[in-house]
Amino acid sequence: MAILTEDDLYRTSTQYRLWSFTRESLSSLRCTTNESAADGVRAALYGQKATEQSSKQDSNVSPTPEVDYLSVDEEQKLVGYYCIQTMKFADFCDFPTNVKATAVQYLKRFYLSNSPMTYHPKEMMPSALFLATKTENHYTSLESFVSMLPKATAEDVVAPEFLLTQGLRFTFDVRHPHRGLEGGFMDLLALATGKGQSNPKTGASPAQLQQHMIDLEPVTDRGKKMSRSAEEVVRRIQNAHSKAKELLKTSALLTDAYFLYTPSQIWLSSLFFADEPLARFYIDSKFPTQSPLKSTLLTALQTCATLLRSSASADPEDSEVKELKRIDKKLYKCRNPEKIDLVGINKAQKREGHEDGLDEKVIKKRKMEREKLEKEAEDIFGPALGVKDGK
Amino acid sequence: MAVSPVVTHEATSNVKVTAAKAKSLAVRTNSFPHKTEAPPEKKQGGQELAERLNHETKEKYVKDKKLGEGTYAIVYLGHLKADPLSKVAIKKIKVNTEYRDGLSMDAIREVKYLQELSHPNIIALHAVFSSKNQNLNLVLEFLPLGDLEMLIKDSEGIRYGTAEVKAWMGMLGRAVWFCHENFVLHRDIKPNNLFIAADGEVKLADFGLARSFSDPYRPMTYQVITRWYRPPELLYGARFYSGAVDVWSMGTVFAELILRVPFLAGNTDIHQLELICQAVGTPTEEIWPGVSKLEGYVGYEKASIVPVRGKDFYLARFGTAGPVGVDLLMSMLALDPRKRSTARQMLEHRWWTSDPRPTAKVDLPRKGGGLEKMGDDLKRRGGEVEDGRGNKVARKLNFGATK
Numbered sequence: 090m091a092i093l094t095e096d097d098l099y100r101t102s103t104q105y106r107l108w109s110f111t112r113e114s115l116s117s118l119r120c121t122t123n124e125s126a127a128d129g130v131r132a133a134l135y136g137q138k139a140t141e142q143s144s145k146q147d148s149n150v151s152p153t154p155e156v157d158y159l160s161v162d163e164e165q166k167l168v169g170y171y172c173i174q175t176m177k178f179a180d181f182c183d184f185p186t187n188v189k190a191t192a193v194q195y196l197k198r199f200y201l202s203n204s205p206m207t208y209h210p211k212e213m214m215p216s217a218l219f220l221a222t223k224t225e226n227h228y229t230s231l232e233s234f235v236s237m238l239p240k241a242t243a244e245d246v247v248a249p250e251f252l253l254t255q256g257l258r259f260t261f262d263v264r265h266p267h268r269g270l271e272g273g274f275m276d277l278l279a280l281a282t283g284k285g286q287s288n289p290k291t292g293a294s295p296a297q298l299q300q301h302m303i304d305l306e307p308v309t310d311r312g313k314k315m316s317r318s319a320e321e322v323v324r325r326i327q328n329a330h331s332k333a334k335e336l337l338k339t340s341a342l343l344t345d346a347y348f349l350y351t352p353s354q355i356w357l358s359s360l361f362f363a364d365e366p367l368a369r370f371y372i373d374s375k376f377p378t379q380s381p382l383k384s385t386l387l388t389a390l391q392t393c394a395t396l397l398r399s400s401a402s403a404d405p406e407d408s409e410v411k412e413l414k415r416i417d418k419k420l421y422k423c424r425n426p427e428k429i430d431l432v433g434i435n436k437a438q439k440r441e442g443h444e445d446g447l448d449e450k451v452i453k454k455r456k457m458e459r460e461k462l463e464k465e466a467e468d469i470f471g472p473a474l475g476v477k478d479g480k
Numbered sequence: 481m482a483v484s485p486v487v488t489h490e491a492t493s494n495v496k497v498t499a500a501k502a503k504s505l506a507v508r509t510n511s512f513p514h515k516t517e518a519p520p521e522k523k524q525g526g527q528e529l530a531e532r533l534n535h536e537t538k539e540k541y542v543k544d545k546k547l548g549e550g551t552y553a554i555v556y557l558g559h560l561k562a563d564p565l566s567k568v569a570i571k572k573i574k575v576n577t578e579y580r581d582g583l584s585m586d587a588i589r590e591v592k593y594l595q596e597l598s599h600p601n602i603i604a605l606h607a608v609f610s611s612k613n614q615n616l617n618l619v620l621e622f623l624p625l626g627d628l629e630m631l632i633k634d635s636e637g638i639r640y641g642t643a644e645v646k647a648w649m650g651m652l653g654r655a656v657w658f659c660h661e662n663f664v665l666h667r668d669i670k671p672n673n674l675f676i677a678a679d680g681e682v683k684l685a686d687f688g689l690a691r692s693f694s695d696p697y698r699p700m701t702y703q704v705i706t707r708w709y710r711p712p713e714l715l716y717g718a719r720f721y722s723g724a725v726d727v728w729s730m731g732t733v734f735a736e737l738i739l740r741v742p743f744l745a746g747n748t749d750i751h752q753l754e755l756i757c758q759a760v761g762t763p764t765e766e767i768w769p770g771v772s773k774l775e776g777y778v779g780y781e782k783a784s785i786v787p788v789r790g791k792d793f794y795l796a797r798f799g800t801a802g803p804v805g806v807d808l809l810m811s812m813l814a815l816d817p818r819k820r821s822t823a824r825q826m827l828e829h830r831w832w833t834s835d836p837r838p839t840a841k842v843d844l845p846r847k848g849g850g851l852e853k854m855g856d857d858l859k860r861r862g863g864e865v866e867d868g869r870g871n872k873v874a875r876k877l878n879f880g881a882t883k
Contacts, residue, residue: 098662103595122529129528185698202529223588226691226700231581247582251614254583256530259608259616261592268695438614 099351103260108198110348118201119161126204126425127158133427158423159206163416168200170413171210172343175218182237184218185227186338191263192221193342199256201348207425208252215241216249224261248435263347266337266356273356274330277371281322285374298374305366325367332363340400350393354386358393537609541619543570547855552586555858557851558619567622568606571858572615586688587616593664593687594618601655603675603685623685624678625846626853628737629671635740638845642800645737646831647838648674651682652730657823659684660723663693667704669729671736672857680841685857694720702776705729707752708742712763713817715753717776724817727826731812738798753778760813761788768816788815804831 099105110118134156159167172193179189195217196210215238222229235243254261279285283299293301302322308329336359341347346355361368368390376383428434543556553573560566573587594605604621611617628648631638652674659666667689675683694700699719705711711728713721735743744759746752757763762785763771771777794806801809808831814820821829832838 093661101596101598125529185695187695202533207528219582223583223585224592226694228585243580247580250582251610252530254616255534255610256528258530258533259591259610260595261588262596435614438612 099264102264103258103262104264104347105351107258107260108348109351112345112349115201115345115348116161119164122200122202122204123159123161123164126206127423130156130158130206130423130425133425136427156423157419159204159416159420163419164200164205166413167205167416167420168196168210169343171214172196175214176339176342178214178238179218182218182229182234184222185225186267187265188218188221188225188227190265190267190338190342191225192218194263194347195221195253195257197345197347199253203252203256205420206423207428208249208431209420209424209429212245212431213249213253215246216253219246220250220253220261244432244435248432251435251438252431264352266341266352266359267334269353270330270333270337270356270359273360273371274326277326277330277367278323280371280374281319281326283319293374302367302370305370308364308366325364329360329364329367333359336362336397340397344396344400346393346396349396350389354389354393355397357386358390358397361390361394362397534609537607538611538617540607541568541570541609547851548859550859553859555855557622567624569620569622569854569858571618571620572611573618574615583616589690590687591616591618593659593690594620597659597662597664599655599658600681601651601683602658603683620685620858621677621683623675623683623854624851625676625680627672627676627857628674628682628733630847630853631676631845632671632736632740634847638847640845641836642802642805643836643839644844645734645801646805646836647841647844648682648737649730649734650827650832650838652684652733653823653827655682655684656723656726656730657827659690660726660823664690665693665723666690666726666729668706668709669726669733670706670709671733674733675854675857676846680844680846686860693722707749708732708745710752711817712753712756712815713774715749715756715776716763716771716774718774722817723823724820727812727820727823728817730823730826731809734801734809734812735798738801756815757786759789760815762786763815768819771816802831802834804829804834807831 175192175196176189179192196213199213199217200210215234219229219231219234221227222234231243231246235241235246238246276285280295280298281302283295285295285298287294287298299319299322303317303319305322308325333356337356341355341359346358350358357368357372360371369387372383372386372390540561541558542561543558545557547555547557547569549555551574553571556570556572558568558570560568573584591605591608594603595608598604603623605618606621607619609617609619631640652669656666656669666684666687668686669684673684673686675685677683689704691700697720700721702714702717702719702721705714705725709729709732711725714725732743744752744755746755757780761767762780763777764780764785765772767788772779791803791806791810794810795803798806798809808821808826808829811821811829812826
């Protein structure tokens with residue numbers, strides 16, 4: 090009998106196979122993307138200059154001026170800002186957490202292999218959110234989605250979708266830490282009320298574990314009194330839970346946590362951040378006293394908790410806004426001119442597609458067939474009896 | 481920790497990989513290539529990384545002949561450019577023609593779940609790429625021997641017994657168990673979504689209606705699963721349900737394999753419920769606490785209530801499966817979804833270890849003409865049936881309610 094662990098299953102996920110990195114591989118990928126985007130802009134600008142030159146031959150055009158490109162750091166700040174905007178807009182639309190969280194990860198994943206110099210995050214944002222409503226089973230018709238957007242049209246939302254899915258390498262599943270936290274929360278509550286499972290390794294009984302929790306040192310102010318009763322422990326768990334939950338909704342999404350850690354590491358880190366003694370107790374309750382795996386895990390959780398702490402706040406301060414404005418202004422000058430009109434590019438590609446072996450007649454015939462079928466389907470009693478294939 | 485009751489194909493030795501080691505593996509396996517194999521500069525200039533990767537994937541495959549075409553997709557036979565003897569099926573989804581809201585839900589669901597699920601009894605998705613016209617191409621495992629429906633229907637040409645049924649059901653059960661273990665509901669299990677590979681292996685396909693388990697208190701649509709295979713809770717309009725819906729479908733497939741005709745072939749949803757009452761029993765509060773609270777539940781007159789069928793009743797109809805097999809079938813067709821066996825319980829049933837042993841894959845009966853059948857099956861949209869007048873209407877409703 091083969092044992093298939095949760096780790097084995099996670100290793101088959103696309104999140105692990107395609108979207109997990111070390112810090113080094115992540116930053117080197119971003120550098121590569123930044124450089125090749127700058128190359129692209131340079132080539133496009135040079136191309137433009139060349140045509141201008143040939144059209145007005147006598148004019149004395151200077152060689153291509155040196156352009157000041159965005160740095161990786163500036164790209165990151167800009168993408169980060171639009172991730173926050175995405176979250177705000179998702180809240181405005183009253184979309185559930187998983188839609189919001191997935192949309193943000195789509196943007197972050199997309200900008201690993203694409204640069205804001207090529208595609209502006211402002212234009213990708215609605216598309217990422219709309220795609221997330223579809224992949225997270227919260228389908229909202231395009232029409233009603235667009236009606237919630239202040240300026241964009243239906244085409245603005247759909248046109249970048251193809252680019253987005255390509256950038257996502259046609260993987261749509263994002264594994265979030267939220268559900269894991271809920272499970273851990275329930276588990277902790279059970280332990281606090283003496284209904285937990287005894288530790289198979291150390292043999293601690295549920296009652297011992299419960300007492301252990303009551304004796305835990307408090308979160309802050311070491312001098313303060315300890316929690317004296319089970320009720321107080323429950324309150325403590327609830328506090329830690331809401332703090333951790335908040336963290337998973339904000340900085341876990343905005344930092345590189347998803348690229349660097351597994352969902353379970355992320356939620357455990359959020360607990361670590363919210364109430365370290367409680368998190369340590371929880372991990373101890375699952376491991377034998379001494380285990381190399383435990384120390385590895387604790388190190389990972391500590392670095393992840395530090396990362397979560399580092400996140401930019403959801404409400405940028407004045408100085409940050411100023412910096413963002415500067416970057417956006419800079420971007421205005423180094424955007425790839427060939428990639429600005431996404432709606433136009435999308436249309437052109439579709440047009441090209443129709444030459445792909447389909448002549449007008451066939452298209453028209455299919456359209457008529459389809460319309461007939463649709464008409465029949467609208468009849469509440471369905472198509473006539475014995476009618477097959479619309480004949 | 482999930483203990484698989486099955487012999488799996490991989491991932492056994494490296495169970496104790498630590499987090500740190502997992503990370504180092506990640507570096508090795510994550511496959512954003514650096515600019516090493518730089519293709520000709522001129523053509524690639526201005527092409528982003530993602531575009532280049534897509535192009536490389538596309539270039540790996542060659543489309544050969546067309547196997548089938550529907551309004552939703554065209555299916556081709558294809559092969560790897562590097563290996564002319566290899567075979568794949570390429571399903572080209574027509575993204576632009578039909579649906580104005582961008583990529584359709586069916587396409588998204590199919591790609592999303594097949595990308596994640598790799599198991600010997602689930603159709604393998606080798607790659608996805610887009611062609612110039614933004615159509616999505618799914619490179620799927622080539623399954624030339626048709627589907628289970630073909631074998632069931634050909635009662636003249638194909639003979640099989642309990643040992644074969646056990647082999648097929650075992651493969652189906654493992655596929656569904658794996659989906660549920662990954663928190664995925666298939667929601668369209670039926671014989672013509674069960675393809676047969678060249679070596680006789682059964683492969684679950686068509687994830688166009690699949691979805692992840694819902695979060696608690698988040699409703700789902702009940703307009704899923706082809707009617708004949710749809711469980712009573714969905715017919716009563718349940719919006720909160722579990723993997724039990726797929727288990728019911730497997731139960732009806734099990735029955736169909738034995739009977740060689742669809743077990744409960746209702747013409748309408750009402751008729752479907754009538755058939756269930758007759759064949760399995762009438763759902764009442766006594767045997768299924770809470771059923772009367774479901775939106776679509778209809779009360780039954782005392783006189784018309786059919787008591788839940790007992791073992792003798794099943795033995796009379798499904799005797800060839802033997803008393804142990806009948807016991808398994810009954811557990812899969814429990815009316816109350818909470819009492820129905822789970823995919824895992826199903827696999828742990830003693831039927832699998834009692835005689836006769838399941839037939840070896842290579843000895844399973846097979847039938848020609850599967851190539852066209854694969855083309856036909858794949859070109860369909862999830863949940864779509866070619867004949868049957870009611871289905872198109874159901875599909876239409878389903879679209880609005882899809883959440």
